[in-house]
Amino acid sequence: MAATAAHTAALGGATPSVAVASAPAPTPATPAAVAMGGLTNSSLYVGDLDASVEEDHLYDLFNQVAQVVSVRVCRDQSRRSSLGYAYVNFGSPQDAASAKDILNFTPLKGKPMRIMFSHRDPSMRKTGLANVFIKNLEGSIDNKALHETFAAFGNVLSCKVAVDANGKSKGHGFVQFDTEEAADFAIKQLNGMLLNDKQVYVGHFIRRQERGGANGEQKFTNVYVKNLPETTSDEDLHMLFKKFGVITSCVVMKDASGKSKCFGFVNFKNQEDAASAVKELNGSSLDDNVLYVSRAQKKSERVAELRSKFEQERASRFEKMKPSNLYLKNLDDSINDEKLKELFSEFGTILSCKVMLQPQGTSKGSGFVAFSRPEEASRAMSEMNGKLVGRKPLYVAIAQRRDERNAWLQAHFAQMRPTGAMAAPPLPGGFHPGAPRLAPHQQLYFGQGIPPQAGGYGFQQPLVPGMRPPNFIMPYHHLHRQGQAAAAPRVGMRRSGGGGGNPPQTQQQVYIPVGPMHLH
Structure with a gap:
């Protein structure tokens, strides 16, 4: 333990501050923890490795702590590239435990290593019974800081903060304990507490396979509640939801000043209890506030749902309104919404009617009329298009979306434009461009x-x-009279000085x- 503390000080690491009433004492090692804590295991798993790390790099580093028996970097079978983790084997469990305590989270090639004892039993890795999920983590908290925070509640087998491609924290992480009791204890003590001045959510990890049920139904234990009164505390929220089943965590989210954000999360032990709470409490009232209660969603799920809903509503609106919506232009300045509705009301039921206005409030001369049925819009268009309203003939057509209008205009001008780049026709002889x-x-x-x-x-x-432009030749209006053409000078030609038999030289004139x- 002293070696670990010394190594931590050397690396400059600092344990994040946790706002709890009193720091719980570490739980004593259980027999199971002793069995998995390294007394019988001499193999270490080393994860989060840089892609350039080779066996000799690991051997040189770990061999400084204890004698290394073998090192294997796991690689892709086809490309032989590193998978980002390796196994280091020692001669004794004590050497492996010493290397883990000293070198865990030590940077290698710029990336901190994540070291844990190798567990050959796949059930230990996949059950997830003692796995804890943490979200809303402050950005500076890394694997080492998270490990030091949760190590006070039991033996930590694995600890990881999720990061993006640039190595920046995504704000959530995972901690796996050796026992469910240690995981429950950590959740109870840390959920809703401030970690580096930021309130965190701590709960049981739920595997992806368990989040969705058969026939597309959603299985969940975490419930999201919003529109809470500002005075609602964690205890008040717990009292409201406890009648539906066993609650593992309950928290009202607060800002940096401790003021309620008026929403929170309630995590149940059983999925059926969570579903019942959503069904019963959604739309109910709490101190004159109507509550919204639903399955807690990830941010990406919420964004995707809102985008899909918006696109569906947009498509439905245009599909419904397009054949029944009329566009009007060349409106007389005296026409307002009421007069426009009066003009078109004889053709059917008007759903909406609008004259477009300038920022100053004057008419733009255009507007829209939406009918309840396409037949009504068609009859109004045929009878009102070209009709004199006020002092102007009215233009009426089916309203088009901007992209449809642009496509139509492009096609229209393409038909008018020559198919190829055609040369200009030759000008009459002697004419300058x-x-x-x-x-x-x-x-x-x-x-x-x-x-x-x-x-x-x-x-x-x-x-x-x-x-007059250069080389201007004054035309003679009497040239059209017969019999005088021979005496007239030749237009576009000049005779040579001697007037001899030399052929005339053509000169370009205007x-x-x-x-x-x-x-x-």
Whole structure:
């Protein structure tokens, strides 16, 4: 024991403070505890090992305490990777006990080892009769601190705080005693007490197979109670539930200041008693407070249940309302909820009617009307769509969810868009892409604003109202008269200086059609 204390001091460990009236004295070792305490067992189980720990690492460490006979790291048969635990065998039970006391929770490769005597009897590991479950643990409590806390109530065979992938505590853990009496004693003394200033729940561990019964029915012993009066104490809660059966633990949860959180847990010894308590007390009154009593759920179960319930209600609501819900837009500003209901009430039973409003309270010009039957909505849509209401024609359609509306719009625009990236059609000869494109019936007058157009090679043409673009050719309106085409200059061509037989050189010009003209 002195060696253990010295080793603890060397590691800097500190036992968590437990708010109990008086620390119970350790129970004397029973014959069963002596049999399993190491006097006849010279093999140690070493768990929570880092994946990189090898046999020689364990041998070098344990051999410093006592002579090691053999070491075996358990590995996956296919990949030969470490399973995170090993067995270390000594020549005598005394050496094994000494190594366990000194090296338990010592870090190896950055992870504290969890050491216990190896139990070859599988019934000892699987019965769970002396296994204790602890939840609401403070984050700094590790395996060593939990072991030191519960060792005062009996011989601890195994102790573990559950951690996530990053090694952070999940807030719950397990302690296995050698006898049921020691487990019951620990539950009685520690349940509801403050462990590092945080109230903990301590109760019997229930195996996963026992949590669910046949035909999908839930088997449970732990009962959750909420909406308790603030004055309800642990004793009051016990008095309320004790008529249903033997209670192993009962606690009202409190905050850091000791004030009740108005909910608690009651753990029964028998599952039938817990079910009876839920059936009888759920919805009952306590000091004018209506109690909610149900099976205690894990947080993950509660979140999954709420998510499933929300999705079902959402799907049911849209399935029910979709063919009967009308969307309206282009509403006149004078239309409010009452007038809208009056307009559509002749078509059937209206379940809800709403004009959408701006934050300032003015109408957005849109709204919804929900009928009790799809036939009513269909008749209202056929008769009211396009009808002049006030000063505006009304638009009425079946309401769609946003995702459905977006999908419809995408499909609609996909049909309008060309299937491939098509090149622009060639412009008439001589027209520069920088020129503004006008429809055949449009006329361009000098001095009017010309919209910006994309220039050649992606550059913008800087056109100013009233300014002629570069290389501007003034068109001749008299060219359309017959017989004068030969005398007119050729549009789009320039003659060479000598006017000789050289072929004319084409030059790219900008043409602005200002009126109808004919080229001959």
